[in-house]
Amino acid sequence: MGILEVKNVSKSFGGLKALRDVNLSVAEHSVHAIIGPNGAGKSTLLNVLVGKLVPDTGSVMFDGQSLLGRKPYEINQMGISRVFQTPEIFGDLTVIENVMIPCFAKRDGVFRMHAFETVENEAEIVAQAEAALADVGMLERRDMHAAALSRGDKRRLELAMCLVQEPRLLLLDEPTAGMARADTNRTIELLRQIHAKRDITMVIIEHDMHVVFSLAQRITVLAQGAPLVEDTPENIKGHPKVREAYLGEAA
Amino acid sequence: MLGLNRQDTALLIIVAVLTLLAPFILNPFPEGSGLATLNAGYPDLMQRFVIYGIFAIGFNILFGLTGYLSFGHAAFLGVGSYAAVWMFKLIGMQVIPAVLFSMAISAILALGIGYVSLRRSGIYFSILTLAFAQMCYNLAYSVLGNPNSRFNLTNGETGLQLTLDDPRILGVQRTPDGGIPVPNFFGIEMRDSYDLHLGDWVFTFSGGYYFAAAVMLIAFYIAIRIFRSPFGLMLRGVKSNQTRLYYTGINARPYTLAAFVISGTYAGLAGGLLACMDPLAGAERMQWTASGEVVLMTILGGAGTLIGPVLGAGFIKYFENIFSKINDNVLHGWFAFLPDGLEDFMVTLVHPFVGKGWHLTLGILFMLVVIFLPGGLVEGGQRILGLFRRRKAPPPGPDPEHHPKPTPHVAE
Amino acid sequence: MTMIEETRSGKFQRPDFSRHANMAETAPAFLSVWDVHAYYGESYIVQGVSFNVHEGEILALLGRNGAGKTSTLRAIARTGSPQVTHGEIWLDHQPLHRMSAHEAARAGLQLVPEDRRIIPGLTVEENIQLAQIAPPIGWSLERIYELFPRLGERRKQEGVTLSGGEQQMLAIARALARDIKVLLLDEPYEGLAPVIVDEIERTLKVIKEQGITTVIVEQNAIRALMLADRAVILDTGNVVFDGSAQEVLDNEALRAEYLAI
Amino acid sequence: MDAIILQTLNGLDKGSAYALIALGLTIIFGTLGVVNFAHGALFMLGAFCAVVFNRLLSLSYITIDPTQTDFLGNPLKVETPYVIGWFGPEAGQAIIDWSVPLSILLVIPVMGLLGLAMERGLIRYFYRRPHADQILVTFGLAIVLQEIVKYFFGANPIPTPAPPAMAGGADVGMLLGFPENAIVYPVWRLFYTFFAAVVIAAVFGFLQFTTFGMVVRAGMADRETVQLLGIDINRRFAVMFAIAAIVAGLAGAMYAPINSPNYHMGMDFLVLSFVVVVVGGMGSLPGAVAAGFLLGILEAYASLDAVKQILPSIDQIIIYIVAIVILLTRPRGLMGRKGVMEE
Amino acid sequence: AAFTNEPKGPNVVFGFNVPQTGPYAEEGLDELRAQQLAVEHINGEGDGGALNTFSSKALQGNGLLGKKVTYVTGDTQTKSDAARASAKSMIEKDGAIMINGGSSSGVAVAVQALCQEAGVIFMAGLTHANDTTGKDKRRHGFRHFFNAYMSGAALAPVLAKAYGTDRRAYHLTADYNWGWTQEASIKAATEALGWETVATVRTPLTATDFSSYLAPVLNSGADVLVLNHYGGNMVNSLTQAVQFGMRDKIVNGKQFEIVVPLYSELMAEGAGSAVQGVYGSMNWNWQLSDEGTKAFVKSFGEKYGRPPSNSAQTCYAQVILYADAVARAGSFHPCAVIEALEGFEFDGLGNGPTLYRADDHQCFKDVLVVKGKENPKNQYDILEIVEKTPVEQVWYEPDHPMFAGGELGPCNPGE
Ligand SMILES: Nc1ncnc2c1ncn2[C@@H]1O[C@H](COP(=O)(O)OP(=O)(O)OP(=O)(O)O)[C@@H](O)[C@H]1O
Ligand SMILES: Nc1ncnc2c1ncn2[C@@H]1O[C@H](COP(=O)(O)OP(=O)(O)OP(=O)(O)O)[C@@H](O)[C@H]1O
Ligand SMILES: CC(C)C[C@H](N)C(=O)O
Numbered sequence A: 001m002g003i004l005e006v007k008n009v010s011k012s013f014g015g016l017k018a019l020r021d022v023n024l025s026v027a028e029h030s031v032h033a034i035i036g037p038n039g040a041g042k043s044t045l046l047n048v049l050v051g052k053l054v055p056d057t058g059s060v061m062f063d064g065q066s067l068l069g070r071k072p073y074e075i076n077q078m079g080i081s082r083v084f085q086t087p088e089i090f091g092d093l094t095v096i097e098n099v100m101i102p103c104f105a106k107r108d109g110v111f112r113m114h115a116f117e118t119v120e121n122e123a124e125i126v127a128q129a130e131a132a133l134a135d136v137g138m139l140e141r142r143d144m145h146a147a148a149l150s151r152g153d154k155r156r157l158e159l160a161m162c163l164v165q166e167p168r169l170l171l172l173d174e175p176t177a178g179m180a181r182a183d184t185n186r187t188i189e190l191l192r193q194i195h196a197k198r199d200i201t202m203v204i205i206e207h208d209m210h211v212v213f214s215l216a217q218r219i220t221v222l223a224q225g226a227p228l229v230e231d232t233p234e235n236i237k238g239h240p241k242v243r244e245a246y247l248g249e250a251a
Numbered sequence B: 001m002l003g004l005n006r007q008d009t010a011l012l013i014i015v016a017v018l019t020l021l022a023p024f025i026l027n028p029f030p031e032g033s034g035l036a037t038l039n040a041g042y043p044d045l046m047q048r049f050v051i052y053g054i055f056a057i058g059f060n061i062l063f064g065l066t067g068y069l070s071f072g073h074a075a076f077l078g079v080g081s082y083a084a085v086w087m088f089k090l091i092g093m094q095v096i097p098a099v100l101f102s103m104a105i106s107a108i109l110a111l112g113i114g115y116v117s118l119r120r121s122g123i124y125f126s127i128l129t130l131a132f133a134q135m136c137y138n139l140a141y142s143v144l145g146n147p148n149s150r151f152n153l154t155n156g157e158t159g160l161q162l163t164l165d166d167p168r169i170l171g172v173q174r175t176p177d178g179g180i181p182v183p184n185f186f187g188i189e190m191r192d193s194y195d196l197h198l199g200d201w202v203f204t205f206s207g208g209y210y211f212a213a214a215v216m217l218i219a220f221y222i223a224i225r226i227f228r229s230p231f232g233l234m235l236r237g238v239k240s241n242q243t244r245l246y247y248t249g250i251n252a253r254p255y256t257l258a259a260f261v262i263s264g265t266y267a268g269l270a271g272g273l274l275a276c277m278d279p280l281a282g283a284e285r286m287q288w289t290a291s292g293e294v295v296l297m298t299i300l301g302g303a304g305t306l307i308g309p310v311l312g313a314g315f316i317k318y319f320e321n322i323f324s325k326i327n328d329n330v331l332h333g334w335f336a337f338l339p340d341g342l343e344d345f346m347v348t349l350v351h352p353f354v355g356k357g358w359h360l361t362l363g364i365l366f367m368l369v370v371i372f373l374p375g376g377l378v379e380g381g382q383r384i385l386g387l388f389r390r391r392k393a394p395p396p397g398p399d400p401e402h403h404p405k406p407t408p409h410v411a412e
Numbered sequence C: 001m002t003m004i005e006e007t008r009s010g011k012f013q014r015p016d017f018s019r020h021a022n023m024a025e026t027a028p029a030f031l032s033v034w035d036v037h038a039y040y041g042e043s044y045i046v047q048g049v050s051f052n053v054h055e056g057e058i059l060a061l062l063g064r065n066g067a068g069k070t071s072t073l074r075a076i077a078r079t080g081s082p083q084v085t086h087g088e089i090w091l092d093h094q095p096l097h098r099m100s101a102h103e104a105a106r107a108g109l110q111l112v113p114e115d116r117r118i119i120p121g122l123t124v125e126e127n128i129q130l131a132q133i134a135p136p137i138g139w140s141l142e143r144i145y146e147l148f149p150r151l152g153e154r155r156k157q158e159g160v161t162l163s164g165g166e167q168q169m170l171a172i173a174r175a176l177a178r179d180i181k182v183l184l185l186d187e188p189y190e191g192l193a194p195v196i197v198d199e200i201e202r203t204l205k206v207i208k209e210q211g212i213t214t215v216i217v218e219q220n221a222i223r224a225l226m227l228a229d230r231a232v233i234l235d236t237g238n239v240v241f242d243g244s245a246q247e248v249l250d251n252e253a254l255r256a257e258y259l260a261i
Numbered sequence D: 001m002d003a004i005i006l007q008t009l010n011g012l013d014k015g016s017a018y019a020l021i022a023l024g025l026t027i028i029f030g031t032l033g034v035v036n037f038a039h040g041a042l043f044m045l046g047a048f049c050a051v052v053f054n055r056l057l058s059l060s061y062i063t064i065d066p067t068q069t070d071f072l073g074n075p076l077k078v079e080t081p082y083v084i085g086w087f088g089p090e091a092g093q094a095i096i097d098w099s100v101p102l103s104i105l106l107v108i109p110v111m112g113l114l115g116l117a118m119e120r121g122l123i124r125y126f127y128r129r130p131h132a133d134q135i136l137v138t139f140g141l142a143i144v145l146q147e148i149v150k151y152f153f154g155a156n157p158i159p160t161p162a163p164p165a166m167a168g169g170a171d172v173g174m175l176l177g178f179p180e181n182a183i184v185y186p187v188w189r190l191f192y193t194f195f196a197a198v199v200i201a202a203v204f205g206f207l208q209f210t211t212f213g214m215v216v217r218a219g220m221a222d223r224e225t226v227q228l229l230g231i232d233i234n235r236r237f238a239v240m241f242a243i244a245a246i247v248a249g250l251a252g253a254m255y256a257p258i259n260s261p262n263y264h265m266g267m268d269f270l271v272l273s274f275v276v277v278v279v280g281g282m283g284s285l286p287g288a289v290a291a292g293f294l295l296g297i298l299e300a301y302a303s304l305d306a307v308k309q310i311l312p313s314i315d316q317i318i319i320y321i322v323a324i325v326i327l328l329t330r331p332r333g334l335m336g337r338k339g340v341m342e343e
Numbered sequence E: 001a002a003f004t005n006e007p008k009g010p011n012v013v014f015g016f017n018v019p020q021t022g023p024y025a026e027e028g029l030d031e032l033r034a035q036q037l038a039v040e041h042i043n044g045e046g047d048g049g050a051l052n053t054f055s056s057k058a059l060q061g062n063g064l065l066g067k068k069v070t071y072v073t074g075d076t077q078t079k080s081d082a083a084r085a086s087a088k089s090m091i092e093k094d095g096a097i098m099i100n101g102g103s104s105s106g107v108a109v110a111v112q113a114l115c116q117e118a119g120v121i122f123m124a125g126l127t128h129a130n131d132t133t134g135k136d137k138r139r140h141g142f143r144h145f146f147n148a149y150m151s152g153a154a155l156a157p158v159l160a161k162a163y164g165t166d167r168r169a170y171h172l173t174a175d176y177n178w179g180w181t182q183e184a185s186i187k188a189a190t191e192a193l194g195w196e197t198v199a200t201v202r203t204p205l206t207a208t209d210f211s212s213y214l215a216p217v218l219n220s221g222a223d224v225l226v227l228n229h230y231g232g233n234m235v236n237s238l239t240q241a242v243q244f245g246m247r248d249k250i251v252n253g254k255q256f257e258i259v260v261p262l263y264s265e266l267m268a269e270g271a272g273s274a275v276q277g278v279y280g281s282m283n284w285n286w287q288l289s290d291e292g293t294k295a296f297v298k299s300f301g302e303k304y305g306r307p308p309s310n311s312a313q314t315c316y317a318q319v320i321l322y323a324d325a326v327a328r329a330g331s332f333h334p335c336a337v338i339e340a341l342e343g344f345e346f347d348g349l350g351n352g353p354t355l356y357r358a359d360d361h362q363c364f365k366d367v368l369v370v371k372g373k374e375n376p377k378n379q380y381d382i383l384e385i386v387e388k389t390p391v392e393q394v395w396y397e398p399d400h401p402m403f404a405g406g407e408l409g410p411c412n413p414g415e
């Protein structure tokens, strides 16, 4: 039994079957990659996991509890955080404030009426947020307006926002897209460390095979809404069907 | 101090000093001089400044922080007024229970309206609040206001008034000389005032004003705390990216609802205070125009800033009360020093903008402010401060050829 | 008279670039960027960038995150943000720096922006049709769908609901739908499956064969350099290298310093 | 039965006004994304175009008639319109009588130019500003326009009659087999409904069967990208705005005989037309028109005596109740598009 | 000071609080003109107007108790809140000792209560509801204008004579205090003469299109439509009723008729030809031939180039009456002024001998029944006076049920 169990999940948009009978089991404390051609349904699957979409059929269990019918914030409170394919951040807030919000969510739950405390006095929260920014190398941008960040920096900020929650399951939708190679490597290193240090499971979607092969312990290949194969990175690399449908000459 | 950082403490102190000294500041012109018309230091207007200030501060907690634009806040103001007048009629003329009751009733109403309206966002939310408020207005105006019905809660268009035969079970029904008693704060009547004559100047200190001002300072202080609190941060998160908030484990709805109720309570408080200063509650203070007014006040002053709404409220109330009173008589007084022909010319020139034309001036000023000061009056203030600062220490400019142009504030 | 007409009538002359240090090439430049400075509000982002692109070549514009690549492309495309305060941009004898964004587009320039900018509320097909309203018009719908069959299948779907990679295809398709002289690509491979990247790379070669000039910004620098003829490297808003792509591939020190690879 | 028919006609008539105003408003508000609080003022200006046109036609020269006296006992000044002087009493009078329908000649150019001027001179700087700023500036503009009209035309409603041929009632009942004079409905109101239908059809035709509408919608969603595709979006925005202004102006001018124009008639319609647009669904032209007619007709039915006896005062709040119900059951109004003005 | 705003300097300040914006602005402006004229006359400028014909000779045309009268103006916006704010500022800021004006009963009642509390005199302008001097009366408030009851009492007999006693009436009523009392008054008066009331329907004050209220009238079997409307409401409902062909209808074998119980020249002007032949009542009309009227119309007409409306006349009279009371009392003290006004009988300000009744501060004088003129001779010749109903016929006792409840309360000098 993995920590995340997806069983027979299907999802259609009108006539388009974006997911067909997807089964996926993610072992606890592993890094599991999902790869596949564009439009294969990878992001759709993540959307189902975080409660953005309701699947037509099937079940999704996290740590023995069903995720279906739960609101996104409840799912997050169960310990699932997500990095989006196009960065979702609080553009009007400063970088540090962006990271403090998830800290509060982690500490206080879905709602707490602390209208008479002062943000700056929450030393513990500030410290956590700064540490997370330092992790992704963004501490010097602490007080910048998040909207003014370059795209790569927005990615890193969003990663920090997820990491600071110390989730049990981290869902990463192309976390290094648009990042400079050096930063990609740094991110790989960071994810690796976090994975080693904490009891964390990661599901990662990437088109950058360098990232996938450096991190993943298992890989599921999704094509046209259904899993094609699931195997170890070594075997996937050599899999002829995958090479043809997805990897091309790159691998 | 009081859990505020230095900057906020300074702001609070400045506001406190300004409100305390308002009777002096607002009466800069000597009595009897031509410009005395421009004085605003009389109790009624000063009271209005602070009360509408409270209204706008509260509105800004919702709009400025969460971005939810309510077009129905006047409903809470009106309900607050009715609640207070009913307390005066039934219980007695002490203002404290009246104000508390106003806040309670409007909070309950805000909870109901907010709960339903917050199911939608953007313009859909605005229209829902507008629709609810208009329904409240219509209820107050006709359904619950028919003097011949048993449910005459509001007395219709005439407005809910005190009468000599109200019960006032904890107070007196009528004063010794047979009149209706006056709202008071432990004996200090809201209508009490004291005139200080200094040379040609007259300064009026009014009990009602200082009571309302004290309440406003408390309201302002609470607003600062809310702005600086984690709660405030969440609200700004709602404005910036509500979706992200949901995926971060936070349910935005209770936060927005709380903000809605708080701002509705502020409105109720303002309504209650209005009734304390002048115990009559009319339905028209619930109409959409009244809701629109607080929106304008907030934007004009600077939405999302602490002091902006108060400035906006003062600005609009000043025009409504002072400019509408400048008539040709006064104008002739102003321009009397000019030769006759020129005097008449100046009067004719200014005439369309004052008196019955005060709306015109206000409209033009709305446009000028929003065109040239996108951040509202607060931005105007900042620019003036900026000018002073810059004059002190000019920053080392870059290569003059590549001098940065400030971003145009109007987008092309 | 519009800018374009004025230029054609010979009223405007190209500046003489020879006095500029970086302009080593002798061949006439097709797209010339000369000493461009640009700001976002008070922040000085593009700090005097100059480079030339020759007709029909592919230029890789490289640099770290935040180096100012996107800002440079946006300055060339005349988007208005960042605000260009100084400098000249010439495209085939036309002064782009005096044009507005739509005039520049009509002059034959096309930017494929980094966040794709698929227009919400419009279907895939409408997104492409939109590119064919203003002259000059390029590839036909059929030809585009031939290159990207996926788009053909999805033509009635709302553009923004496409998967990330499909959106990237649509963005490129939109550029091809116009008759362009210069294509500015901002991270075209981002989010694309490796096979599709290969596909697009092939397309870019096809485009090149047709004589279209391309400027490509890409984080996958090696890939971009293998495709490109020349490379320009930016760092904190300044050009730090201008030379052949091969040179960058060969010069490890350079790559380490500015590209960290 | 005849009451229901009459109220249906009333509903259609009122609905036409709502639909026309909402149509213009939704072009500006739903398509260009500008919360235009001055739209009511455009409607009002349209009505005053009719007034001005009437006054222009009635421009008179003054002669003194010693046989009559004015209220102070002085000899009376008699005014004769120039057109009567030129075309003779009959033709001249006919021209004056038909001034309202003829005022279209004035409304279209005036309102079109006004719309262009407004967009170029003011609104275009506000496309990218927050809605709040748009509200403030357009509200300011509305006040200014209103006050200017008040300054020149006074605060009282100005009677602006329909041409005599269309001023009376038409016996609609007879057509439906009712006895004579059972259902009489003012001809001009019937004409108004017809006129509204024509204008609506014209606008729809223009926006649906040309790419113009699509381009403007796209430009609204992402103006930069549209410009990068070589389209001069500013010009199209301006044209769109001018169309909206013309529609509002026509709605106002033709409304003049129904409700004597006064300077605040725009404000009276403003809030309701916002409700109509939103109930119809942001960004949807058919939605705005449908909602306009729906609310108009429901409002008319709510004023049926039978209904009011059960629910007193329902006629005054029906629109708001319907708005609440629709917005709570259909998140984006009747036909709203996703993402428009939801942020 | 002994009382609120006791004048200390060389001037005494009057406050003119009229609607300068909003739907009644035109009415308010006419009032303002009249008020300014009155001040001129009191100060001895101009031709003295009706002071020359006024029965009391206490005013000499040399100011008031040795002081020059000045005035401040304010905008009520026809909203109680705004009106009270404006009045308060006149009292608190400008030291006004008397407030005059208002163009709606709601405003009048609200401002009257305020003046009572503040200790200044309120000389009501245009207010026609029974409540102003009925259940909402105040010691400090005085009304020269007539009221809805009087309209009913004067109008009903004329209607009965013109249209017969067997009529079925349908009322459309502006949904607020004034509308209700007028509806009740007209209903009572016409029913007493044998008419039947088919229905009374309330229309919102903000309504501009009355078509959906007019449609049911035709099927109700009514043959008379009573429009308890005023201002913009009246202009619209009347013209629309005419458009619906109501004037041409025959119902129950009788010609369908429309009645507008409270007329105003300005509104009649707005309704244009629709008023022709329509009956209504007025407090005063410039076409009256008494000396007071002639003097006032002449002085007003020469200054402003148009005849005064009846609201202008009432405001003019109220300013003169206040000043006169001060002069007779020899003091600005409100209690003295009240005493001088209570029970005061006078003539020469227009429309004959008048009594300011002490019990409720209502003026009693003749009431005019007017009719829209069929062939107007000039722009201002819109209404013709049909009858001058003698005061006896419109008289009522202070405890009349329509006016009962409420008390004047004490005199309040303030301070
Ligand atoms: N809301 C929607 N409506 C209609 N179709 C949709 C919607 N969302 C996704 N799709 C379609 O479903 C398919 C799967 O999309 P998804 O975003 O999951 O792909 P993906 O595997 O993440 O691809 P990529 O790697 O390009 O991001 C795509 O073809 C897309 O067009
Ligand atoms: N709208 C903006 N306002 C202010 N600063 C901005 C804005 N957009 C970008 N910047 C800043 O300009 C600098 C250059 O940004 P730009 O997007 O051009 O970089 P880039 O080279 O394209 O980086 P990336 O590889 O991350 O896309 C960055 O430091 C960024 O923070
Ligand atoms: C309708 C109002 C302006 C006037 C009316 N006479 C009243 O007393 O209220």
Ligand SMILES: [Mg+2]
Residues within 6 Å of the ligand: A042, A043, A044, A085, A173, C163, C164, C165
């Ligand atoms: Mg995806």
Ligand SMILES: [Mg+2]
Residues within 6 Å of the ligand: A150, A151, C069, C070, C071, C114, C186
């Ligand atoms: Mg970039």
